[in-house]
Amino acid sequence: MNFIQEKSxxxxxxxxxAIGNTPLVELRRFTRGLNGRILAKLEMLNPGFSKKxxxxxxxxxxxxxxGMLRPGQTVVELTSGNMGSGLAIVCxxxxxxxxxxxxxxxxxxxxxxxxxxxxEVILIDQLPDSVPGEVSGEDLALVEEAAQRIxxxxxxxxxxxxQLSGNxxxxxxxxxxxxxxQSNGTITAFCDFVGSGGTxxxxxxYLKEQDPSIQCYVVEPRGAAAISGxxxxxxxxxxxxxxxxxxxxxxxQDAAVDGHIEVCGAEAKDYTQRLxxxxxxxxxxxxxxxxxxxxxxxxxxxxxxxxxxxxxxxxLKYLSTDxxx
Numbered sequence: 558m559n560f561i562q563e564k565s566x567x568x569x570x571x572x573x574x575a576i577g578n579t580p581l582v583e584l585r586r587f588t589r590g591l592n593g594r595i596l597a598k599l600e601m602l603n604p605g606f607s608k609k610x611x612x613x614x615x616x617x618x619x620x621x622x623x624g625m626l627r628p629g630q631t632v633v634e635l636t637s638g639n640m641g642s643g644l645a646i647v648c649x650x651x652x653x654x655x656x657x658x659x660x661x662x663x664x665x666x667x668x669x670x671x672x673x674x675x676x677e678v679i680l681i682d683q684l685p686d687s688v689p690g691e692v693s694g695e696d697l698a699l700v701e702e703a704a705q706r707i708x709x710x711x712x713x714x715x716x717x718x719x720q721l722s723g724n725x726x727x728x729x730x731x732x733x734x735x736x737x738x739q740s741n742g743t744i745t746a747f748c749d750f751v752g753s754g755g756t757x758x759x760x761x762x763y764l765k766e767q768d769p770s771i772q773c774y775v776v777e778p779r780g781a782a783a784i785s786g787x788x789x790x791x792x793x794x795x796x797x798x799x800x801x802x803x804x805x806x807x808x809x810q811d812a813a814v815d816g817h818i819e820v821c822g823a824e825a826k827d828y829t830q831r832l833x834x835x836x837x838x839x840x841x842x843x844x845x846x847x848x849x850x851x852x853x854x855x856x857x858x859x860x861x862x863x864x865x866x867x868x869x870x871x872x873l874k875y876l877s878t879d880x881x882x
Contacts, residue, residue: 571650576603576610576643577731581739581865586835587848593855594863595848596740598732600870601840605642605674607870609718611731612755613643616716616723617651631656631713635704637692637752637798638667639870640718645674656713658704662692663797666874679703690878693792694801724755725762725808732756733763736865742767746864748774748818748854750846751784752799754808756867764865765813772815772859776850778802778822784809785817795822795878796842798869816858818850825849826880829872839872842880 569575579602584595600608620626631654634644641657648655657676659668662683672678681703683689683696708715718724736744747764749757761773775784778800780791792802822842829845832838847866854864875881 572604573650591855592860595851596865607639609639610643611727612724615727617647619723626714631711633713634716635700641671645676649675660692660696691793718753725759728756728759733760744865746772746862748850750776750843754806758808758812774816779819820846820849840868841870844868
């Protein structure tokens with residue numbers, strides 16, 4: 558916490574040092590008529606406009622300290638755009654060439670942003686029956702194959718957000734403590750839409766250490782709730798950056814899970830739009846999914862709770878999608 562608490566008191570050496578210490582806002586308009594509170598962490602106010610900036614910086618920090626990353630070595634990672642933006646910023650600050658490998662199914666703003674930040678962006682075709690804007694687990698597998706090939710071809714360091722502990726550690730060391738400090742220790746529940754699982758696992762681990770009774774819920778797309786163990790009826794949905802219908806996520810293997818919530822794409826869209834109109838918070842699909850899940854919980858099993866959620870990224874990354882039509 559010392560880095561985050563102190564960084565705002567002096568001039569920063571780089572944009573990488575501006576990552577973290579994002580505001581926590583109570584969404585009072587969404588809890589009118591409900592018994593409870595929703596506290597939203599505005600991660601779209603990080604330099605790369607998403608929570609993935611935290612994981613990007615921690616993974617590079619860890620790799621430098623361990624010697625896994627050599628000076629000037631190329632960094633490669635698959636991304637839906639958010640991790641890539643974070644890595645582009647950190648790599649630019651530290652003089653590492655960065656290659657982002659992304660599905661063409663993700664919004665074009667993401668590719669443009671990464672390229673503007675100095676990344677080389679390699680776009681991978683979706684499967685023939687896939688829908689633009691809906692990246693399935695099968696589409697992600699094609700991106701993974703390409704990323705592995707490029708790492709070998711360029712003798713690069715793979716900043717693997719699905720495998721490297723820096724992803725989880727970023728949220729255990731910083732996001733979780735920020736939640737607790739900014740809420741004055743009043744949080745009684747946390748729910749999160751799972752992509753790599755790093756945010757959920759890291760925040761949950763920290764919060765449970767403060768109070769084991771805090772209830773932690775996994776949020777997944779309806780029909781693709783693999784972590785909950787339900788049958789997969791449809792892996793297609795518009796909530797970019799997660800919900801890949803995978804039950805093999807490394808960070809979720811030992812994560813504490815008190816329950817599961819499913820949210821459909823239409824609900825995520827509606828709550829994202831309402832978040833902008835009613836709270837002035839311009840966010841992406843997964844933020845709407847988190848908010849919809851929190852409202853479900855307050856209406857049901859967690860009436861009276863104070864629920865923490867993450868506003869994962871900025872709505873600016875979705876202007877070419879149907880989110881704002």
